[in-house]
Amino acid sequence: MRNTGAPGHHRLGADVHGSEDQEFLALERELSVFLRRARASSGEMARALHPELEPAAYGLLVRLEAAGRQRATELAAYFGVGKATMSRQLRALELLGLVAREPDPADGRAFLVGLTDEGRERFLRVRGARREQYMRKLADWDRGEVAELARLLNQLNQGEE
Numbered sequence: 282m283r284n285t286g287a288p289g290h291h292r293l294g295a296d297v298h299g300s301e302d303q304e305f306l307a308l309e310r311e312l313s314v315f316l317r318r319a320r321a322s323s324g325e326m327a328r329a330l331h332p333e334l335e336p337a338a339y340g341l342l343v344r345l346e347a348a349g350r351q352r353a354t355e356l357a358a359y360f361g362v363g364k365a366t367m368s369r370q371l372r373a374l375e376l377l378g379l380v381a382r383e384p385d386p387a388d389g390r391a392f393l394v395g396l397t398d399e400g401r402e403r404f405l406r407v408r409g410a411r412r413e414q415y416m417r418k419l420a421d422w423d424r425g426e427v428a429e430l431a432r433l434l435n436q437l438n439q440g441e442e
Contacts, residue, residue, distance in 0.1 A: 322411075329407045331377050338374055342396065342404045345380065350395035352385065379403065 324336035344359060345351065357367035371394055374380040379400030385391040396404065419427055 326407050326411055329410070330403045331379065333373075333377060334379075335370065335373065338370055338379075339407075341370060341374065342379065342400065343408075345394065345396050346401065346404055346408075350383075350393040352391055353394060356394070374400070 320336060323339045327334040327336045327339040330339065330342070340360065341356065344356065353367050353371055354364060356371070357364050360367070371380060371382075375382065375394075378397055380394050381397050382392040382394050385393045
């Protein structure tokens with residue numbers, strides 16, 4: 282894109298220290314802090330579910346609870362990881378009794394992965410505790426601001442799919 286001088290119309294690789302890019306530098310800085318804290322929080326949530334659970338596994342459980350049973354390839358695509366990584370993570374969850382595989386009725390060669398009853402119960406308990414943390418942390422926020430943050434994060438996440 283050519284730099285026309287108009288706001289929002291600068292070429293890729295433009296001076297990142299220019300005043301027009303301060304918003305993006307601030308965004309990068311704040312997202313870096315947010316992501317670091319989110320990783321630490323996911324580790325805590327995973328350990329609360331099961332002491333041997335990896336931090337990344339919590340996100341898998343969130344997705345399975347929200348979307349229902351899915352193929353491992355769908356989960357890998359959703360999270361942007363390779364099939365081998367997803368298989369390893371799902372195998373660990375299966376060994377802990379939190380997820381189970383069953384044949385896909387649409388394709389007998391494939392399997393669907395879903396939460397077990399124990400996995401769902403543990404997940405819902407930990408998710409409730411996490412929601413309470415959010416509610417305490419954002420107690421001074423207007424509900425509209427919380428909804429707007431959720432909407433913007435969803436918009437950002439949709440752009441990654």
